[in-house]
Amino acid sequence: MSLKNYLPVLGFILLASCLQLLLSSIGLNFLLGPLTIASYYGVVLIGLSLLMGFTGQVSMGQAGFFGIGSYVQAVLVTLDLRPWRDSGFIGLLDKLGLLLTRKDIYGQEVLNLSPWVALALALGITALIAFILGLPVLRLKGHYLAMATLGFGIIIHSLVYSVKLFGLSDGISGVPEFSLIPGLAISSRLTERVSNFYLAIAVLIVVILLAINLVNSRIGRALRALHGNELAANSVGINTSRYKLYTFVISALLAALGGALLVHFNGMIGPSSIDVMKSVRLVALVAAGGMDSIWGVVYMGFILNFISLRQVFGSFDDIFFATILIILMLFLPHGLIRASYFVKLIQPLKNKLKIIKKDLRARLRLKQGQD
């Protein structure tokens, strides 16, 4: 692992802070909102990119995992636990300090689960479901796998729509803030846009670092081998089904993480944000980013999500998205933003430098010979 892999991270941090300073200084702080949402979606996209780009498996149910994360989180942190305060289990949680007392919008005092516990539970549930689903589903291939995961997404969407606990078609609103340390919280308050932006970027960067490390590790190489040829990978001793399952669970976890944190930022979640077309859109975004290029997926996700969240093109928004998608697939199937393209740009310069060096060396030798 060389320093070279971490340089883009520095660049990303620099870019993000420059963007924030620029937007804040010209009074466009409200634009940080969509950027924050886009960076939580970035977490989801990285998960899908690991699955699609490195193991070559397509999951069209990613919005389902996103939904599990955000809905479990939203339900757990809004459920009023006062009626059960005296029961043993809740009492124990209270003693352990895992419960929060706060005032709801009507000024009434309510007792909720701490967001940290909720997050742990949401991620745990997602991992369990992904594991149980992955065991049979990952035996399928290609279109069959796509259909099975699509079906999973449909089931989650319908469940959310029809179970009263999940708020039916209204969804869940009034999700409280997620206070990480005193003074720093993921919240929907307009006054905390800047700190929220940096929080989201920080989460994204941690996930990017984890993903880069994973990709460059032994596991990453195994995944690439699997992508190239499953049979061959199996024959050199890679347990392909296990690696596929692990990556599936990791990508589901990242989708759930993005969803669970985003629900605190938005303050609400509705069934329309986890429908099947959202899954298709996520797959399309990862493809637009070049699938196996994590930075490409991150940047492309930022650009396209920001444009659609801000509705820059109004009613021509989806047309713009589709056109970009098609153009990228036709002319740049490996993504617009990719390190190798920059390398290609620099290559002629490098070559010239090499020639000059050679020339200098030859002249030096000539001089030495004369002496």
Next chain:
Amino acid sequence: MTGLELFFQYIVAGLTRGSIYAVIAIGFNIIYNATGIINFAQGEFVVLGALIGITFASFIPLPLAILLAVVLAALYGAIVEIVFIRYERRFSALRALGISVLIFAFLALAGFVPDQFLAFSLINWLILLLLVACALGLGLLIELVFNNYMKERNILRLIIITIGVSILTREAMDHVWGKEAYAFPFFSGNEVSSVSLGNIQFSPQLLWILGTLLLIVIALYAFFKFSLWGKAMRATSLDRQAARLCGINTRFLITLSFIISAGMGALAGIVTSPLTQTKYDMGAHLAINGFAVAILGGLGNSFAAALAGLYLGILEALSVAILPNAFKDIVAILILLGVLFIRPAGIFGSQKESALRDF
């Protein structure tokens, strides 16, 4: 009404939905056999055909309107294939023409074409002529400049392209027809007329729907079994390289597969429109259900798809009778997942063959 009659009533409703799923799934299969991709714009072909048909039906006789709509939808399918799917790195006049048509459609959507150009005013015709010339020139220019930059794409990326095409088509239909639901006029009778079979009542349109499905299946069977092009298409789906070596123009056959499935989808869309109505954004749901049906039957097998489509439609209708409406999709999907876990290549699909394919 007794329980048994109610049961048959639900079956009848299920057959209506099932027929359109079946036709979409057959469309998926035809394109899958030719190219190996799933065409996500298939649902949009259905909706586009129905909407064009509805527009024409208001001023020309029904049979002519149906014919025109099917031909136009098939043409659209051909353009989609030629412009977006075909991989050709040389200059292609056909593709230039296709790009021009799409550009002209975009100009028309953006409001450049005068609304009353049928009014025979000279200036309107001149503007139209200018726009056509513009579109042709631009199409030619784009083709000339960019044909060499096209990159070879794998199946996944081709599918992403069809997703893009489906979004484009849907949005274009939104701009032209708006968000209302339309219905094609009933072929015979009207909303209230009904045919009774014993104690079961149903609309005569259902007979038209089932008849059309049967016609499509028989016509396709005859086409693939007896015609030269049909045989060539089967050869192509078995082994494209070998088919090309035998002198089969595989490139044209892929276009033909898009033409057939778009035209067929349009026909199905028109036939079911009187009962189910047509809205610009119905395509995605139709495509997903059609995809489920195609997978359930086993990809590539059109006759299994027809059966699976009717089966899924009936199942959906019956589950509405017992469970809340929101679970309508779940039952069918759960059964699909169950089938896939036991037979990973669909009910009728060959397990060995699918194990050898990547997609």
